[in-house]
Amino acid sequence: MKSDQLLTNTAINVDDILVKRNRDKVSQSIFFMVMMALVLWSVNVTIIKDTDWERMGSLGEVLASAGRFFGIDFSLIPNLFEPAIETFMISCLGTLLGVIICVPAIWFGALNITPFKPITYPIGRFMMTMSRSIHEIVWALFFVAVLGLGALPGIFAIAVRSVGFIAKMSAEAIEDIELGPLDAIRATGANRFQVLLFAILPQVLPQVIGVILFEWEINIRRSAILGLVGAGGLGLVFFRQMNTYNYHGVTTVILAILGIIIIGEIVSHFTRKRMI
Amino acid sequence: MSVLEVNELRVRYKAGSPEILKGINFEVEENDFFAIIGPSGAGKSTLIRCINRLVEPNSGKIYFKGNEITGMSNRQLRIVRRDIGMIFQEFNLIDRMSVMDNVLSGRLGYTGNLRSFFKIFPRKEIEKALNLLDRVGLRDQVDKRADELSGGQRQRVGIARALIQGPKLLLLDEPTSSLDPKISREIMSLIKEMAKELNVPCLCNIHDVQLAMEFCNKIIGIKDGVKMFDGSTESLNKQKLDEIYLMEVL
Amino acid sequence: MMDSINKRTSPIKTTSQTKWKRFKYPDSYISYCLWISALVFIAFSIEYLNIPLSRLLGMMGRMGDILANRYYPPDIEYIMDIDYAKSILETIQMAYLGALFGLVATVPLGWFSSFNMTPSRRYVYPVARLITMSCRAVHEMIWAILFVSILGFGMFSGVLALTFFCAGFAGKLLADEIEAIDMNPVEAIRASGANLFQVMIYAVFPQIRVAFTGIAIYTWDVAFRAATVVGFFGAGGMGWYLKRNVLQIETERVTSILLSILVLVLISEILSALARDRVMRMK
Numbered sequence: 001m002k003s004d005q006l007l008t009n010t011a012i013n014v015d016d017i018l019v020k021r022n023r024d025k026v027s028q029s030i031f032f033m034v035m036m037a038l039v040l041w042s043v044n045v046t047i048i049k050d051t052d053w054e055r056m057g058s059l060g061e062v063l064a065s066a067g068r069f070f071g072i073d074f075s076l077i078p079n080l081f082e083p084a085i086e087t088f089m090i091s092c093l094g095t096l097l098g099v100i101i102c103v104p105a106i107w108f109g110a111l112n113i114t115p116f117k118p119i120t121y122p123i124g125r126f127m128m129t130m131s132r133s134i135h136e137i138v139w140a141l142f143f144v145a146v147l148g149l150g151a152l153p154g155i156f157a158i159a160v161r162s163v164g165f166i167a168k169m170s171a172e173a174i175e176d177i178e179l180g181p182l183d184a185i186r187a188t189g190a191n192r193f194q195v196l197l198f199a200i201l202p203q204v205l206p207q208v209i210g211v212i213l214f215e216w217e218i219n220i221r222r223s224a225i226l227g228l229v230g231a232g233g234l235g236l237v238f239f240r241q242m243n244t245y246n247y248h249g250v251t252t253v254i255l256a257i258l259g260i261i262i263i264g265e266i267v268s269h270f271t272r273k274r275m276i
Numbered sequence: 277m278s279v280l281e282v283n284e285l286r287v288r289y290k291a292g293s294p295e296i297l298k299g300i301n302f303e304v305e306e307n308d309f310f311a312i313i314g315p316s317g318a319g320k321s322t323l324i325r326c327i328n329r330l331v332e333p334n335s336g337k338i339y340f341k342g343n344e345i346t347g348m349s350n351r352q353l354r355i356v357r358r359d360i361g362m363i364f365q366e367f368n369l370i371d372r373m374s375v376m377d378n379v380l381s382g383r384l385g386y387t388g389n390l391r392s393f394f395k396i397f398p399r400k401e402i403e404k405a406l407n408l409l410d411r412v413g414l415r416d417q418v419d420k421r422a423d424e425l426s427g428g429q430r431q432r433v434g435i436a437r438a439l440i441q442g443p444k445l446l447l448l449d450e451p452t453s454s455l456d457p458k459i460s461r462e463i464m465s466l467i468k469e470m471a472k473e474l475n476v477p478c479l480c481n482i483h484d485v486q487l488a489m490e491f492c493n494k495i496i497g498i499k500d501g502v503k504m505f506d507g508s509t510e511s512l513n514k515q516k517l518d519e520i521y522l523m524e525v526l
Numbered sequence: 527m528m529d530s531i532n533k534r535t536s537p538i539k540t541t542s543q544t545k546w547k548r549f550k551y552p553d554s555y556i557s558y559c560l561w562i563s564a565l566v567f568i569a570f571s572i573e574y575l576n577i578p579l580s581r582l583l584g585m586m587g588r589m590g591d592i593l594a595n596r597y598y599p600p601d602i603e604y605i606m607d608i609d610y611a612k613s614i615l616e617t618i619q620m621a622y623l624g625a626l627f628g629l630v631a632t633v634p635l636g637w638f639s640s641f642n643m644t645p646s647r648r649y650v651y652p653v654a655r656l657i658t659m660s661c662r663a664v665h666e667m668i669w670a671i672l673f674v675s676i677l678g679f680g681m682f683s684g685v686l687a688l689t690f691f692c693a694g695f696a697g698k699l700l701a702d703e704i705e706a707i708d709m710n711p712v713e714a715i716r717a718s719g720a721n722l723f724q725v726m727i728y729a730v731f732p733q734i735r736v737a738f739t740g741i742a743i744y745t746w747d748v749a750f751r752a753a754t755v756v757g758f759f760g761a762g763g764m765g766w767y768l769k770r771n772v773l774q775i776e777t778e779r780v781t782s783i784l785l786s787i788l789v790l791v792l793i794s795e796i797l798s799a800l801a802r803d804r805v806m807r808m809k
Contacts, residue, residue: 013406014399014402014403014406017376017402017406017418018399018402021395025394025395025396039623039626042619042622042623043623045616045619046616046619046620046623046681046682046685046762047623047680047681047682047685050616050680050681050682050762051677051678051680051681051682052678052679052680055678056677056678062676062677065675065676065677066676069672085574086574086575089571089574089575090575092567092568092571093568093571093572093575093577096568129792129795130788133751133788133791133792133795134784134787134788134791135751135752135754135755137667137755137758138755138768138784138787141768141772141780142784145592145772145777145780146585146588146589146592146593147585147589150575150576151575151576151577152575152577152578155575155577221663221665222665224665225665225667225668228667228671228759232575238668238671242671242675247675250672254664254668257663257664257665257668258660258663258664261663274557274560328717330713330716330717354719354720354721355719356719357716357717357718357719358718358719360717361718362714362717362718364710364713364714366710368710368711368713368714369711369714370711370715370728370729370732371711371732371733372732372733372735373728373732381715381718381720381728382718383718384715384718384719384720384724384728385718385719385720386719387724389721389723389724392720392723392724392727392728393727434714437714437718438718441718441719447717
């Protein structure tokens, strides 16, 4: 019968298939085990050898250490309003300044509008990469060294750090635009600036606004910690609370930071709805 | 005893919105190739998805092989689903997996979590998969990725996947609506043949009345969530069809 | 014939109902108010933070001066030191351990935070979302400081800080990816009697595999950048040298350290870009 014959045919092939499947699985397992060995070696070298296990104590002691943070220092709260507003402002001004600095970066970094491709495009891309590659703390250290303590270096650090992401996303948005409207506006006799305003900008504006809002939210996080290196805002309060071992105070500051982040998310949500 | 018995099935998607199904009753027997016909939006898709509870009915009872499945827990439901195979309009294959793995995934209800993770299936199941793929004519495509196949080929994989479960009932949700007319006929023939060979009754949602009349022995017509006709294919005449579809179809 | 054509077309209305205004009330009024308040806020901030707008330009000049005199030339010998080289290796290891553990934690976190595939929409989903958001909202430096204060100085704190940060960061990205999948294969696998775990492996994972690799590469990028600096707060790696030299105002050494950070991050970027390319092609 037909199915018998089928069975004999498949008997050979089933073995082939099984062998192949098992072989694939074995090679995958070997790869996986090599990776695991690498990871375990790294863990050993970094964590196990480097940690002062005696000073850390037992698990109970560690948990007790962590437990010190649980609690809110209510007396600190009135003192948090000013730094919180400061942090919020630093993030706003920083993002704004960042957007202004972005303009040349975007102009240079977008393939279709860059003025002189072999030179300006790499410059634009380099600006974006530099900005993103250097951690905001490093930027802050740099600006504090040059401009002194206070809110100003914080604003600059935020601005320079934001350029990377905003410029990269905006440049990509501009590279993706439809050329049809461009031709149409050009055909009416408009000059380069008018073409930019009427053909390019309307197409990319929703995306660019979205990106700016996204980065602004992240910047609130960043502004909060820049105070750790002297750039003003809640970071400074955090630093002081840590130094005076006021653990409840530390938790309170963290909650305050979360609070303004939430405010930022709400504002961003509504602005997105209005603008896009 | 009927394989499937549906009693007063009612479904509404959200509280306050109108009912999609307004009290459906029918029975599917052992050797049936049962068709559900009706205009779009009549509730056919919902009805078929209630059978294996992919959609939860609001009231009414469904009996599968004498057991009431409408009240079952999740774990019991999974065991029942093993016995019900389903073939979909859009094939619903796992695009990036091979044809073989797609067919084998029909046996997941019988496979433990750890084996599923490592894609280890017993030899018997691989044999069965190979047999089924041979029967549907795809033996040479065993190692191809599912998204490299044509529509007709994909549905054949779907058929093999449903049948590897060894089901006691086959649900077909417009299995040929995404295929061109010639392939549609081939697929329907294939399903009917294999269902007969393996002795599995079928409940089929179908848009094309011609195909329904050609392949099915019993038909139920649904319009606006209400059953308008229930009987053998022979007894379905033009007048009743007009009632269901409100237009000339034949 | 021209007459009949003219008669058929309706005359152009000039009644006031069809006047077109650019600024529609009250929409425009509200937008106008919002813009004005934003500008007022900006001006107020500048005042409040005592930003010396007039002196800014002068500061730019001074910045160039300071850079040229104090921060140049970079002290390259300092970073050639064997101890520093070791700290570079440690930074890299911290970064990928943190990214790895973070990604391992992300798999369940992202799954539970996805609205379509979470095991329980009422209990598990909100909790998972909350955990992911908290991990993301707390800056990686704060995580570092917290862990240093609990566990002491060293790379353990650094790795944990990076893990928590990455989990939150990648968790949201993964949840978004899972929410964007085609639910059809999910329906099919569910219909054959599989449980949620099997559905995730067979129907969801193949669809998000490529995106997950992208997320992993991105996470590594961010983790590495953070790892270079966590040492500043005592969590291991090259950041510690940065802090020491900043405090001691060894500015030329600071420059060389910053340069080494820049070079490393650029190398990492290039490698990530290559990896992302290969992943794209595998699609």
